[in-house]
Amino acid sequence: MGRFCISCLFPASWHFSLSPSACPRPLNTTYRQLTAVALLTILISLLYILLVLDRNRWGLFSQDNGNRYLTKLMDMEATDIKNPYLNYGVVIDCGSSGSRLFVYCWPRHNGNPHDLLDIKQMRGKNSLPVVMKIKPGISDLASTPEKASDYLAPLLNFAADHIPHSKHQETPLYILCTAGMRIVPENQQNAILEDLRTDIPLHYDFLFSDSHAEVISGKQEGVYAWIGINFVLGRFNHISAGEDSVVEVNVPGTETQAAVVRKRTTGVLDMGGVSTQIAYEVPKTVSFASSQQEEVAKNLLAEFNLGCDAHHTDHVYRVYVTTFLGFGGNAARKRYEEQIVYKTTLTNRLLGQKTGTSEDIPYLDPCLPVDIKDEIHQDGQTVYLRGLGDFDWCREVIFPLLNKTNETSTSISGIYQPPLDYRNSEFYGFSEFFYCTEDVLRMGGGYKVAKFTKAAKDYCATKWAVLKERFDRGLYSSHADLHRLKYQCFKSAWMYEVLHRGFSFPVNYTNLKTAQLVYDKEVQWTLGAILYRTRYLPLRDIQQDTFKGNHTHWRGFSFVYNHYLFFVCFLVVLLSILLYLLRLRRIHRRMLHNTSPAAALWMAEGGLPQISEVS
Structure with a gap:
């Protein structure tokens, strides 16, 4: 019987023949070793598959100069x-009331041009975000612009102290001014x-140009906010098989x-004190x-491309974004x-009435809690109010403030609003959408219109003295104050009107979540800004990997471009071992059947039979 070996797979010491007289080790022992190798190969293959398929969650390893770093950053660690x-x-972020600095970081790009940073x-060191805020806003320097760089110096010094000095020259610095x-x-x-463009490069080494x-x-601010929230939620990652929340997109x-x-x-x-904003993708x-x-x-x-390559359309998005000034909660x-x-004033003049001219003859305001007293001071006159607490009536009297028209495809103030597939959509409501549902009503999170309107009606219809007593007992959120309690009824009705009659969300809409944090983090528009403005940086890493030729990073080579090839190799090796084991088992059984009982016993038990010499 001929010799069989798999010299391409095992060391020479593992070679063996199928001739009992020449076999260096028992067949069962060899069979058990090959089986162990096969199981080990299967285990390695499974671990490899899990690592490749879950690389977006756990990250990939990079290798350079003998060092390895896990390139996926942990959100909460220093x-x-x-x-x-x-x-x-x-x-x-140079806002109207102050300026706030955010420092971001990211590992080398993973080498796949379809993935974002x-x-x-x-x-x-305390694991808290590197953030610093100063007051007042930079707009207060309108008459003294030469002080602008000095004004930002504390923020820039703070950033310089936290970022390694060797990294300053390649660290982009963006100073983006908003509403103020x-x-x-x-x-x-x-x-x-x-002043900023001239002085900052003289004192700091950050990567800073006029733009x-x-x-x-x-x-722009609205687009950045939209990018930030979707990035944190992982909506820019590639879909996987069986993904439920998908949409068909005509890429611009x-x-x-x-x-x-x-x-x-x-x-x-997003509803603030002065303005309301909406942003969503138009697929x-x-x-x-x-x-x-x-x-x-x-x-x-x-319309914009978040990807690093203009020729790839994976991350091309068409987003509708509008800001409505004067439609925030306080402005409304x-x-x-x-x-x-x-x-x-008009009614009193025409009809000779004195409504609102004294506490004894107050104007009955349906948007204030029952029996609360309030005053309006305007143009030298005072109007006295008393709360009536009627949520439905309040909605009707504030509806004209939306300036809604009867034209199709319009929203607040007749502004154009593209069609929205409410059945296959999801929204997050921030700022007043969250405060209005959580601080007093304690139902932030998933928005359900029936539950919200019932709670709002009950709140409006409750006497002010009872609400005040509940507040004193600490039954509301720690963020709620007397101003919130006084105008909660109005803001609940205003939020409802903006959402359902301004933006035309169906009353049975269930995919709205009101939130302040996402994954326990405050999501700022600045995250979207730096993601968009650094979108071409991955090309630098990809090109460096390409130019290195044979020195291409192990990370980029194996996991990004050729992990399918490696996976196929694993399968080939595994299949070869399994086929060889099956063939070996058949030969083993044939030999047991054809040999003497003593030889069979030797082969089955792995021992050497005692054969006496015959003269």
């Missing part, structure tokens, strides 16, 4: 500033920005091609009723009170 492969970025907030600077005359805006300091529009610029299927992104609703190509409507829509739709209340003053 940043390892000794990691030489960690990159940093700085964004300063893994950007996280940098965390100090938008109302400053353009010549004063330019003077402030020019890194600017006043961004409300549309490729409308003639078939729609692509990718993860459904989430929309954003389908939009048709317009008129050229005028099309022109308006172009100013409201933002102010307009409502102006309406009350106008009505009472």
Whole structure:
């Protein structure tokens, strides 16, 4: 019988023949060893598959100069500033009331041009985010623009102290001004920005160019906020088999091609004190009723590519974003009170009444809790109010403040709103949407209209003395104060009207979540800003890997581009071992059948039979 060996798979010491007289070890022993090798190969293969399929969660390893770092950053751990492969970025949000600095960090890009950078907030030794805020707003320097760089010096020094000095020159710095600077005359805006562009490079080594300091529009801010929340939620990752929350998208610029299927992104609703904002992806190509409507829509739709390669359309998005000034909770209340003053003044003059002129003859306000007393001071006159606490009546009297028209495809103030597939959508509501549902009503999170309206009605219809007593007993959120209690009824009705009659959300809509934090983190628009503005940086890592030729990183080679090839190799090796084991088993059984009982016993028990010499 011939010899069989698998010299390509095992060391020479493992070679054996199937001849009993020449076999260096018992067949059962060899069989058991091969079986162990097969099981070990299976185990390695399974671990490899799990690592590849779950690389977005656990991250990939990179290798350079003998060092390895787990490139997926842990959200809540202190940043390892000794990691030489960690990159940093700085964004300063120059708002109306103050300026806040955020430091972000990310590992080397994983080498796949379809993936985004893994950007996280940098965390100090105490594991808290590296954030600093100063007051007042930079717009207060409109008359003294030469002080702008000195004004930001504390923030820049703070960032310089936390980021390793060896990384300063490659750390991009962005100074982005918002609402407060938008109302400053353009010549004063330019003077402030020019001071920053001139002085900062003289004192700091950060990567800072003229385009890194600017006043961004409300549309840009809304897009950045939309990017930030969807990035944190993982909506920009590739879909996997069996993914439920998906949507068909006509990628901008490729409308003639078939729609692509990718993860459904989430929309954003944000109501502050002064303005309300909405942003959501428009997956389908939009048709317009008129050229005028099309022109308006172009100013409201933002089309952009988050990917590092302009030729790849994986991360091309079309987003509708609009900011409605004067439609925030406090601004709406102010307009409502102006309406009350106008009505009472006109009615009293025409009919000779004295409604609201004293506490004894108050104006009955359905948007205030029952029996509460309040006053409106405007243009030298005072209107006295007493709460009536009627939620439904309040909704009706504030509805005209939406300036809603009867035209189709419009929202607040007749502004164009593209079609929204409410059945296959999801929204997060921030700021007043959360405060209004949580601080007093204690039902933040999943929004259910029936539950919300019942709680709002009950609250409005409760006497002020009872509400005050509950407040004194600490039954409401620690964030609730007397101002919140007084205007909770109005803001509940206003939120309802904006959501359901302004933005036309169905009353049975169940995919709205009101939140303050996402995954226990405050999500700022600055995260979306740095993600968008650094989108081309992965090309640097990819090109470096390409130029290195034979020195290409093990990370990029094995896991990103060729892990399927390695997986096939594993399967080939495993299949070869299994086929050989089956063949060996058949030969083993044949030999047991054809040999003498003594030889069979030797082969079965793995021992050497005692054969006496015959003379």
